[in-house]
Amino acid sequence: MTRLPVDSPSPLIAAQDLRMTYRVGRGQVLRALDGVSLSVRPGEVLGLVGESGCGKSTLGRCLLRLVQPSAGRVVFDGTDITTLPERRLRPLRQDMQMVFQDSYAALNPRRRVGDLVAEPLRVHPAPGGGRRSRADIAARLAELMDLVGLPQAALARYPHEFSGGQRQRINIARALALSPRLVVADEPVAALDVSIQAQIVNLFMDLRDRMGLTYVFVAHDLAVVRQISTRVAVMYLGAIVELGEADAVLHRPAHPYTAALIAAVPEPVVRTEGLPPPLRGDVPSPIAPPPGCRFHTRCPVARDRCRVDPPALRGLPDGREVACHYPLVGG
Amino acid sequence: MLLVVRDLTVALPIGGRLVPIVESVSFTLGAREILGIVGESGSGKSVTSLAIMGLIDVPGARVSGSVRFRGRELVGLAPRAYRALRGREIAMIFQDPMTAFTPVYTVGRQIDEQIRVHQKISRADARSRTVRLLGDMGVPDPERVAGRYPHQLSGGLRQRAMIAMALSCNPALLIADEPTTALDVTVQAQILDLLRGLRREYGSSVLLITHDMGVVAETCDRTLVLYSGLVAERGPTGALFAQPGHPYTAALLDSIPPLHGPRPARLPSIPGSPPAPAERPAGCPFAPRCAYAHEACAVRPALVASGVQDVACVLPAEGRPLPPRFVAEMSA
Numbered sequence: 247m248t249r250l251p252v253d254s255p256s257p258l259i260a261a262q263d264l265r266m267t268y269r270v271g272r273g274q275v276l277r278a279l280d281g282v283s284l285s286v287r288p289g290e291v292l293g294l295v296g297e298s299g300c301g302k303s304t305l306g307r308c309l310l311r312l313v314q315p316s317a318g319r320v321v322f323d324g325t326d327i328t329t330l331p332e333r334r335l336r337p338l339r340q341d342m343q344m345v346f347q348d349s350y351a352a353l354n355p356r357r358r359v360g361d362l363v364a365e366p367l368r369v370h371p372a373p374g375g376g377r378r379s380r381a382d383i384a385a386r387l388a389e390l391m392d393l394v395g396l397p398q399a400a401l402a403r404y405p406h407e408f409s410g411g412q413r414q415r416i417n418i419a420r421a422l423a424l425s426p427r428l429v430v431a432d433e434p435v436a437a438l439d440v441s442i443q444a445q446i447v448n449l450f451m452d453l454r455d456r457m458g459l460t461y462v463f464v465a466h467d468l469a470v471v472r473q474i475s476t477r478v479a480v481m482y483l484g485a486i487v488e489l490g491e492a493d494a495v496l497h498r499p500a501h502p503y504t505a506a507l508i509a510a511v512p513e514p515v516v517r518t519e520g521l522p523p524p525l526r527g528d529v530p531s532p533i534a535p536p537p538g539c540r541f542h543t544r545c546p547v548a549r550d551r552c553r554v555d556p557p558a559l560r561g562l563p564d565g566r567e568v569a570c571h572y573p574l575v576g577g
Numbered sequence: 578m579l580l581v582v583r584d585l586t587v588a589l590p591i592g593g594r595l596v597p598i599v600e601s602v603s604f605t606l607g608a609r610e611i612l613g614i615v616g617e618s619g620s621g622k623s624v625t626s627l628a629i630m631g632l633i634d635v636p637g638a639r640v641s642g643s644v645r646f647r648g649r650e651l652v653g654l655a656p657r658a659y660r661a662l663r664g665r666e667i668a669m670i671f672q673d674p675m676t677a678f679t680p681v682y683t684v685g686r687q688i689d690e691q692i693r694v695h696q697k698i699s700r701a702d703a704r705s706r707t708v709r710l711l712g713d714m715g716v717p718d719p720e721r722v723a724g725r726y727p728h729q730l731s732g733g734l735r736q737r738a739m740i741a742m743a744l745s746c747n748p749a750l751l752i753a754d755e756p757t758t759a760l761d762v763t764v765q766a767q768i769l770d771l772l773r774g775l776r777r778e779y780g781s782s783v784l785l786i787t788h789d790m791g792v793v794a795e796t797c798d799r800t801l802v803l804y805s806g807l808v809a810e811r812g813p814t815g816a817l818f819a820q821p822g823h824p825y826t827a828a829l830l831d832s833i834p835p836l837h838g839p840r841p842a843r844l845p846s847i848p849g850s851p852p853a854p855a856e857r858p859a860g861c862p863f864a865p866r867c868a869y870a871h872e873a874c875a876v877r878p879a880l881v882a883s884g885v886q887d888v889a890c891v892l893p894a895e896g897r898p899l900p901p902r903f904v905a906e907m908s909a
Contacts, residue, residue: 297761409850439617439788444832444846451843466762473834473844496836510766512791514833515904516815521795524766527717528731544763 256324257285258460259309259342259428264318266304266484276533278304279315280484283559288427291454291461293475293492295468295507297529300481306430306464310342311335322428340370343421347433349413353405359416360387360401366423390419393456394449411442418449422457430462435470447473468511472496480504483532483540486559490566500562500573502548503541539571547572579749579782580606580629584642585652587621587628589635596855598624599806601642603880606750609776611783613797613814615790617829619851621806622786626752629784630669631659647749665695668743672755674735677742678727684738685711685723688745695746710741713778715771733764740771744779751775754786769796790830794818802826805851805862812886820901822888825863827899838904861890 266279279301286292294302308315311327319328322342327335346352353362364383372378378386391398394415405413414434421429431450435443451474453459465471471478475492480501488501499505506525527544530536536543542552551571559569562576585602588595599621606612616622627633628640631654644651646667651659663669671677678687688710689703698706704723711719714737727735736756743751753772757765773796775781785797793800794814801811802823810823821827831845849866858864864874873891883893892898 297763411850440790441617441829441832441847442850444834444844445848447834448843448846468762469834469836472836473840506763508836510762511836512765512769512789512795513836514790514794514818514830516794516818521766521770524770525763526767528733528764529761 258288258323260285260321261309262319262321264305264308264320265316266308266313267316270533274533277484277535278532279308282486284479284486284489286460286462288460289458290477291463291475293471293478294462294464294481295466295471295478296481297466299529299532301484302464302481303432306432306462309462310344310430312344340424341426342428343426345417345421345429345431345434347436349410349417349437350405352417353413355405358401359403359405363387363390363416363420363423366420370424386423390423393422393453394419410438411445414438414446415449422453425457428460430464432464433466436465436467443470450474468496468508480507483529483535485540485569487541487569488566489559494564494566498575500566500568500575501570502545502574505574578605579608579647581645582629585625585628585644586641587624587633588639590637591855595639597806598854599628602808604801604811606782606784608782609780610799611772611776611785611797613793613800614784614786614803615788615793615800616803617788617851620803622803623754626754626784626786630663630667630752664691665746666748667750667752668748669752669754670739670743670756672758674739675727677739680727683724683726684730688742691742692745706745710745711738714741715767732760733767736760736768737771744781747779748781750784751781752784755788757792772796790833805857806854807862808880808889809863810886810888816885818902820884821899822883822886822893823890824867824869824899827902830902
């Protein structure tokens with residue numbers, strides 16, 4: 247796939263030591279994000295992968311400030327938005343949009359598609375200030391339908407009249423209405439059948455190329471993430487364990503968790519040799535994460551040091567970062 | 578053969594008329610065999626399994642054809658006779674173990690009860706069997722887990738407990754409907770490993786219903802591909818994945834993004850979406866989305882042999898079967 251040149255040295259969005267904690271009763275604290283730092287360059291697609299409860303969705307929401315992080319900073323295009331009042335955040339929201347997994351829940355069933363997609367155009371002022379005219383909105387709606395591959399007639403219909411894949415196209419059209427620069431997509435194809443999933447993944451890739459979009463793509467499906475991402479961050483129990491170029495991370499994983507995750511994906515290929523032994527146990531509770539390396543309880547190569555000394559994220563010679571004392575490559 | 582299904586058709590009343598959801602599905606399942614039934618949502622895979630279990634209880638529904646289990650016809654079996662069969666000879670596990678267990682009793686008590694419904698043994702004997710079963714299913718500290726309530730267990734442990742309950746009476750046939758869909762991928766690998774081991778440890782045959790071609794490839798001896806309520810293709814899993822005979826099977830496999838090898842610039846996708854059962858075309862149901870569709874496809878194709886598979890497509894008979902599938906080398 248084509249890799250866009252990094253035309254700007256400054257990231258479009260960056261998180262610095264982001265923390266998100268929830269009080270869950272009896273004085274217990276759940277650390278959904280436990281010190282996450284990353285940056286996304288313009289034109290890049292950052293894939294966030296990990297199992298349920300790893301914090302990938304929370305991170306996506308914190309980046310758009312749909313939830314307020316407990317500590318740390320989020321910087322969007324040079325502006326610290328972590329504590330920006332809503333009044334000043336609002337103009338920036340035009341540049342950052344979200345697409346959700348549940349395409350049906352995201353659309354008000356009692357309103358027509360045209361109304362739903364036009365809403366951001368009515369809420370936000372036109373580029374020169376003031377309200378957009380009816381004619382401008384109608385013209386933009388027509389453009390958006392073409393962009394996401396829906397017929398113009400779709401505008402007059404209701405969400406329940408569409409299939410899951412078509413509804414996700416409607417959600418994408420709405421997210422793109424204001425020509426955002428950043429789109430955070432949280433499991434946007436997880437609820438779709440594979441034949442439809444391929445259509446939507448292709449659409450995301452086409453739109454990135456045509457509109458110069460930057461994506462944070464949250465997904466549990468490693469193959470989907472590999473298809474669409476330039477870089478990948480692998481998360482486990484609220485922290486990034488490996489971050490780097492998609493091909494490097496997924497072909498030669500450095501963190502034992504990344505390797506285990508890849509090995510566990512059932513592939514549509516009948517193998518002649520036996521399958522690798524599966525990882526033991528479940529993901530520990532984020533209320534009481536293990537001491538030392540958070541992965542040591544399930545790690546096939548853990549040593550004594552891993553049980554007491556939490557590894558920090560550090561750079562490897564090939565440019566990726568890994569939080570492991572004994573990485574599988576380039577250590 | 579343990580299970581012989583012939584021309585199974587399930588019709589449900591929709592909008593005042595009987596609409597066939599599943600049409601003329603036929604397959605066999607041998608002892609200690611794992612058969613995968615794979616298809617997208619609405620393909621009829623769950624309806625097929627519910628019909629085998631005698632669990633289609635929609636008023637006005639019609640189940641026809643034949644389901645012979647250990648030589649005994651199940652279609653038309655009295656509800657009472659079906660009840661005696663379910664749980665003891667045929668057991669079923671579902672995607673969501675939370676709905677299979679009642680939340681108000683411990684999992685141990687529920688498994689004990691299941692054993693005692695079908696066999697006259699003491700509570701203490703039932704419990705020791707429960708603990709042994711949980712241990713066999715890879716549950717760590719099975720005695721403690723038996724004393725816990727379903728909500729206190731992780732998704733993976735709940736699924737193991739449900740499989741333990743299903744196996745508690747040593748059924749000859751286990752029907753598993755999307756048993757790993759709600760699980761994380763590392764836990765899914767553990768449960769698939771467990772299912773593969775069942776035939777060895779328990780001599781069970783498994784009917785595995787899934788939407789995931791990867792799960793089928795790694796688990797099943799033979800595979801049945803359903804499309805819009807009809808069999809598109811069936812055959813040994815290895816051959817079916819190496820050289821799919823039906824254009825739907827081939828297109829479905831192509832649309833899965835590869836985890837290894839070069840990344841395609843675009844994913845091959847199937848245009849459109851499957852027809853609703855009431856709008857199924859008279860000819861081949863896949864023809865409107867098929868790259869190979871031609872005049873002959875206006876007639877519903879019969880299942881014909883193509884290599885070692887059976888394929889509901891005219892291409893093999895026309896002497897132009899699909900080419901083998903290209904699969905990139907996997908890195909270790």
